[in-house]
Amino acid sequence: LAKTTQPISMDSYEGQEVNITCSHNNIATNDYITWYQQFPSQGPRFIIQGYKTKVTNEVASLFIPADRKSSTLSLPRVSLSDTAVYYCLVGDGRDGGSQGNLIFGKGTKLSVKP
Amino acid sequence: DTAVSQTPKYLVTQMGNDKSIKCEQNLGHDTMYWYKQDSKKFLKIMFSYNNKELIINETVPNRFSPKSPDKAHLNLHINSLELGDSAVYFCASRPGQGAFDNEQFFGPGTRLTVL
Numbered sequence: 001l002a003k004t005t006q007p008i009s010m011d012s013y014e015g016q017e018v019n020i021t022c023s024h025n026n027i028a029t030n031d032y033i034t035w036y037q038q039f040p041s042q043g044p045r046f047i048i049q050g051y052k053t054k055v056t057n058e059v060a061s062l063f064i065p066a067d068r069k070s071s072t073l074s075l076p077r078v079s080l081s082d083t084a085v086y087y088c089l090v091g092d093g094r095d096g097g098s099q100g101n102l103i104f105g106k107g108t109k110l111s112v113k114p
Numbered sequence: 115d116t117a118v119s120q121t122p123k124y125l126v127t128q129m130g131n132d133k134s135i136k137c138e139q140n141l142g143h144d145t146m147y148w149y150k151q152d153s154k155k156f157l158k159i160m161f162s163y164n165n166k167e168l169i170i171n172e173t174v175p176n177r178f179s180p181k182s183p184d185k186a187h188l189n190l191h192i193n194s195l196e197l198g199d200s201a202v203y204f205c206a207s208r209p210g211q212g213a214f215d216n217e218q219f220f221g222p223g224t225r226l227t228v229l
Contacts (some may be wrong), residue, residue, distance in 0.1 A: 034217070041119075043204045043220025044157065085155070104157035 004088045009109040016035050018075045024089030025069050030092040033064060033071045038085045038107070047086075048073070085110045093114075116222035117141050120205050126227045127195055135190045137205030137223045145169070146188040147218065148180060149204040163188050167214070192226075200228045 005023040012018045024033070032051050035042040048055055050062040050071070061074040075082055085107040118139045125131055139146060148160040162169040166182040177193040188205060205221040 038157075043206070043223050044218075045220065046217040049217065087157075092197070106155060 002088060004105055006086075006088050006108045007106070008106060009111070011111050011113065012078055013113050014079055015077050016066060018078050018082070018112075020073045020075075020086055020110070021070060021090075022073070023070045024088070024090045027036045027068050027090050028092065030093065031090045033062065033068075034089045034091075035060070035062065036087040036089065036104070038087065040084075044087060044104070078110075078112045080112050080114060083110060085109050117218050118205055118207055120203075120221040120224050122224060122228055124225050124227075125221065126229065128229055129195055131195050132191070132193045133195060133226070134192070135203055135205075135226070137185055137188045137190070137221060139205075139207040139219070139221075141209075141219060142186075143161060143207035143209050143219070144185060146182065146185070147206040147208075148188065148190050149206060149220075150174075151202045151204060151223070153201070161188075161190075176209045195226075196227045197228050200226055202226070 003026060006020060010018065010020060032049055034049040035047045035049050038044040047060045048057055048060050050064050052064050052068060055062045063072040063074065073086060085105040087104050089104065115198045121136045125133060144209055145162060145164045147162050149157050151157045151159055160174050160178065161180045163180065163182045165185050179191045181189045181191060190203065192199060202223045202225050206218040208218045
C-alpha cells in the first residue's frame with residue numbers, strides 16, 4: 001500500500017495561497033492521487049484527484065511532478081472557512097485494489113487566521 | 115435531498131448493549147462503505163459493499179455486522195458494545211467498483227459513545 005506523508009499542521013492568513021505537499025514515494029503505476037477535506041463534525045469531502053501534471057477545479061489545483069512521488073494541493077486565497085483537515089490519499093480506486101480503499105492518515109490540519 | 119444520510123446522529127449507550135446505525139444514499143451508487151474515526155482522528159475503512167454484496171471486510175471484531183437490504187442502504191449492527199467502540203462512524207458511497215475514481219461521498223457521521 002502506498003503510504004503518504006504530509007505535514008501535521010499548517011497556519012495561514014486569509015487571502016493567502018496555501019500549498020500542502022504530500023509525499024508518496026511508493027506510488028504504483030495505476031494509483032491516482034486524491035485529496036479530501038474534513039471539517040469538524042462532518043464527513044470528508046472530495047476536493048480533487050489527479051494522475052500527473054496539473055489538475056484544476058473550482059476549489060483547488062493539484063500539482064504532480066513527473067516522478068509522481070509527491071503532490072501539492074494548492075488552495076488559492078484561503079478564507080476562514082477553509083480551516084479544516086486535508087487528507088492526501090493514493091490508490092487505484094478499485095475496491096480491493098492497491099490502496100485498500102482510501103486509507104486516511106492523520107492529514108494536515110490547516111488553520112486560517114484573520 | 116441529502117445525498118448520504120445516517121441515523122442516528124448521536125448514540126449513547128451502555129456497555130454490552132446491541133445497537134444499529136442506518137445509512138441511506140439517494141445517489142444511485144453501487145458501492146457503499148462504513149468507516150470508523152477514532153478519538154485520534156484516524157479514519158479507517160471497516161466494510162465495503164457493492165450491489166448488496168460484501169466486497170471488503172477489514173479486520174474488525176465480528177461483533178460488527180453490516181447488512182445491505184438493497185443497494186441504497188447499508189446498516190451497521192454492533193453487538194455487545196465495548197468502551198473501545200466509541201467513535202464516529204461514517205457511511206460513504208461511490209458510483210461503482212472498478213472505476214479509477216476515488217471520489218466517495220460521505221454521510222454526516224454517527225457519534226457513538228459507549229458508557
